Amino acid sequence: MKKTLAFVLTAVMSLSLLAGCGSKTTAPDNTNNDQPQQQTEEKLSGSVSTNGSTSMEKVIGALSEQFMADNSGVSVTYDPTGSGAGIEAASNGSADIGLASRALKDEEKAGGLTETVVALDGIAVIVNAGSKVEDLSVEQIAKIFTGEITDWSEVGGEAGKISCIGREAGSGTRDGFESITGTKDACKLDQELTSTGGVIEAVAGNANAIGYASLSAVEGKDTVKAVTVGGVACTEEAVLDGSYAIQRPFVLVTKTDAPLSTAAQAFFDYATSTAANDLIKAAGAVPVAK
Structure with missing residues (x-):
């Protein structure tokens, strides 16, 4: 009887130990590896x-x-x-x-x-809104800005001494304009201005002025007029297809x-x-x- 009771007690203790071991292996692991991964995307800053x-x-x-x-x-x-x-x-x-x-x-x-x-970007050649000049060739534009043509009557306008308005040295607009028209370092300007807006304002205020400005700056302006160049208007389409000559x-x-x-x-x-x-x-x- 004592041997039987000892056997039973031994069996019970063994089962308890097994249960205890089982509880240790299945206990939740509280390390970061078992935490849900963050899915948030880092926000761009700076x-x-x-x-x-x-x-x-x-x-x-x-x-x-x-x-x-x-x-x-x-x-x-x-x-x-x-x-x-x-x-x-x-x-x-x-x-x-x-x-x-x-x-x-x-x-x-x-x-x-x-x-x-x-x-x-097309570089628009602009004149005063009241000018009668509608079209100029690249050659005529070059001669105007270098002083070879000095009066509007020589290119179909009313008589009057042409006043050339341009940008300052170092301006990309000036560099583009002079490179395309072949007037690098040869332009004779009455005014050299430091902004596109300044050129537009100066041409708008002078009936005999001519200047150049970015297409995007000229669009919608009624105080100046962009002449056609070689019969081609300065438009987005003409710039993209290359038919407008003065672009950069x-x-x-x-x-x-x-x-x-x-x-x-x-x-x-x-x-x-x-x-x-x-x-x-x-x-x-x-x-x-x-």
Whole structure:
């Protein structure tokens, strides 16, 4: 009887030990490995500084506004200093992205800069709204700005001494205009102004003036008139198909061997994608992304 009782007690103790071991192996593990993984995506944040072409104001403004609306943690700034200053800002690192309304020169590329064309822009040749001149050839425009043609009567207008208005040295608009018309360093200007808006205002206030300005800045203005060039109007369609002669690129300038910040790269990618095409069109330029 004692042997039977001892056997039973031994069996009970063995079962208890097994139960205890089982409870240890099935106890919940409170380590982080068993916690649900977080699925939240990191929010884009930071600042993006752009600097350069005044002609790109509408384009860069529209792109920045939409990008910040889509990414509330990012601030995009724009400093309208002119193409030359924007290229220098990209080179010395004082801006994330430089803005130039001209192609980079070979020496600028050799100096470590990369250009990415974000849009095309026609350079409109503008006269006062009351002028009778409707069309000029590239050759006539060149002769006017170099002083070979000095009176409007020589090109079908009313008699009057022509007053040439242009941009300052270093302006992308000026560089583009002079390169296309073959008037580099030969223009004789009555006024050199530091902004596209300044040129438009000066031509609007002078019945005998002629100037040049970005297509996007001229559209909708009734104080100046864009003449046709060789019979072709300065329109988005004519710029895109190449039939309008006086046109130039809108360029994003970055350092070749220096990666952009996460926020700046995201803005760059957006600006050069097809998602930005409608905004670029609305700003008066011609998008190139396909």
